[in-house]
Amino acid sequence: xxxxxxxxxxxxxxxxxxxxxxxxxxxxxxxxxxxxxxxxxxxxxxxxxxxxxxxxxxxxxxxxxxxxxxxxxxxxxxxxxxxxxxxxxxxxxxxxxxxxxxxxxxxxxxxxxxxxxxxxxxxxxxxxxxxxxxxxxxxxxxxxxxxxxxxxxxxxxxxxxxxxxxxxxxxxxxxxxxxxxxxxxxxxxxxxxxxxxxxxxxxxxxxxxxxxxxxxxxxxxxxxxxxxxxxxxxxxxxxxxxxxxxxxxxxxxxxxxxxxxxxxxxxxxxxxxxxxxxxxxxxxxxxxxxxxxxxxxxxxxxxxxxxxxxxxxxxxx
Numbered sequence: 001x002x003x004x005x006x007x008x009x010x011x012x013x014x015x016x017x018x019x020x021x022x023x024x025x026x027x028x029x030x031x032x033x034x035x036x037x038x039x040x041x042x043x044x045x046x047x048x049x050x051x052x053x054x055x056x057x058x059x060x061x062x063x064x065x066x067x068x069x070x071x072x073x074x075x076x077x078x079x080x081x082x083x084x085x086x087x088x089x090x091x092x093x094x095x096x097x098x099x100x101x102x103x104x105x106x107x108x109x110x111x112x113x114x115x116x117x118x119x120x121x122x123x124x125x126x127x128x129x130x131x132x133x134x135x136x137x138x139x140x141x142x143x144x145x146x147x148x149x150x151x152x153x154x155x156x157x158x159x160x161x162x163x164x165x166x167x168x169x170x171x172x173x174x175x176x177x178x179x180x181x182x183x184x185x186x187x188x189x190x191x192x193x194x195x196x197x198x199x200x201x202x203x204x205x206x207x208x209x210x211x212x213x214x215x216x217x218x219x220x221x222x223x224x225x226x227x228x229x230x231x232x233x234x235x236x237x238x239x240x241x242x243x244x245x246x247x248x249x250x251x252x253x254x255x256x257x258x259x260x261x262x263x264x265x266x267x268x269x270x271x272x273x274x275x276x277x278x279x280x281x282x283x284x285x286x287x288x289x290x291x292x293x294x295x296x297x298x299x300x301x302x303x304x305x306x307x308x309x310x311x312x313x314x315x316x317x
Contacts, residue, residue, distance in 0.1 A: 005073060017090025018076055021069065029054075029068040029079055030092045032099055034123050035116040036064035045086045053079055063099045063140070065092050095308055096133060097126045097261065098140045105145015105162065112162035112208055112224065115145040118250055126257060135308040136268030136277070139261060140233075147205040152234075154241040157274040158260055159229035163247050164208025167222035168199050173214070180213045206247070225249050228256060230286065231275030239275050242283055244290065259295045266295075266302045 010020050018027040031046065038046075046066055050058050055070035071079055083089055092099045102119035105111030122141055142153035144161040153159030175195035182190045182197060189203035190210060197218065199210075211221050225247040232241030248256065260274070263286065268277045278286050289295055295302075 013073075013076065015094050017092055018071065019093065025072075026069065027071040027073065027076065029071050029076075029090050030061070031066045031068065031083065031088050032091050032127075033064050033066060035100075035102065035119040036104075037116065038066070039086075042086050042088055045082065045088070049079055049082050053082075063092065063101050065099050091131075095135050095137050096139065097130055097135070098138050099123075100127060100141045100143065101151055101156075102143035103145050103151035105143075108145055110148055110207070110209075111145035112164050113145055113226070113250070115143050115151075115162070118160070118253075119143050121250075121254065122257065125254065126261065130261065133261065133265065133303065134306060135261070135265055136270050137273050137308070139264065139274060141257065147207045153232075154229040154243075155232045155234045155238065156229075156241065157231065157233065157264075158257055159232055159241050160253055161227045161229070162225075163206035163227050164211055164224045165206045165222045165247060166199060166204070166208070166211050167220045168197065169218050169220060170196060172216050172218040173197050174216055174218075180215070181210045181219050184209050184213050223247050226253050228253055230260060230290070231278040231283070233273055233275050241275065242278075244287055256290050259290050259293075262295050262299055262302050263289055265305070265308055266298070268308060270308060 013027060014020065017030045019030060021028055046058050046068065050056055050068050053071055053075045054068045059067045059069065061067060068079070080090065100119050100122045102115040105113060105115035106117065122143070126141070139158070140156040141158045142151050142156035142160070144151045144153040144159070146162055149161065153161050173196050175192070179190075179192055179197055182192060186207065186209065187203050187205055189200045191198055191200070206227070208221070208224070210219050213219060226249075228244045228248060229241030230244060231239065233239050244256070264274050264277060267281065268274065
């Protein structure tokens with residue numbers, strides 16, 4: 001190999017977030033941002049490292065990480081120490097939970113929840129907490145603050161999209177000729193029929209824009225939480241994830257993530273993406289397992305397996 005590096009050493013460095021470049025002379029350092037935010041001192045440090053050890057610029061990835069290209073092998077440890085000074089660290093590779101991505105729902109006018117806060121919770125619990133858990137393949141998690149789907153959570157192995165489901169008080173509707181609720185609906189789910197508004201819940205995407213728009217309070221909030229999608233992916237063979245039943249709380253979503261990772265580790269074939277496993281086993285069967293707690297009873301045994309997709313502990317797992 002170039003620079004006398006063995007394939008084993010290159011693989012080890014990739015696992016630490018230093019990816020061998022096409023020129024076979026340098027590495028790209030992938031830095032985790034946790035929630036897509038960087039403080040000024042962190043940005044300055046990344047710029048300093050790039051000028052001192054790299055090509056003099058930094059790049060942003062689709063998963064909210066930052067990459068510093070042009071790192072020589074002998075500078076890798078120095079780059080790690082420089083990052084540590086501001087609390088940053090490299091990573092984000094391998095058959096495990098990948099860096100979590102979220103949209104800017106925390107500050108967006110359409111945001112229905114604090115997406116970056118949830119992103120940090122998932123990062124701490126599953127990216128950091130489960131970093132030593134080897135899976136059959138990479139496992140990507142995306143968080144979206146509303147059905148506008150800017151961060152495309154349903155193209156992740158596990159996607160979360162915030163929801164505000166409306167409830168219609170039919171008696172409160174006065175049949176106004178100019179209906180604010182009908183005007184504000186972006187998907188055509190609200191229509192006036194016989195001088196009364198109706199909501200087509202097959203069309204409604206639970207964006208929540210119509211809630212509290214009626215001055216007579218004819219549209220109220222029914223339920224808010226998140227919709228969960230499983231089995232999505234981008235790449236050579238893209239696939240939109242399928243939604244689980246119901247609207248879930250954020251805490252329920254965190255618990256379902258844990259069950260999904262355990263189920264994947266126990267049932268996935270090495271090299272098989274989560275969505276491919278779902279297609280093989282059947283969506284209904286996987287959904288049944290994720291909405292029950294049976295898999296949690298086998299957690300300790302599943303995690304004993306040091307490799308991904310070879311536990312095979314029971315036919316129901």
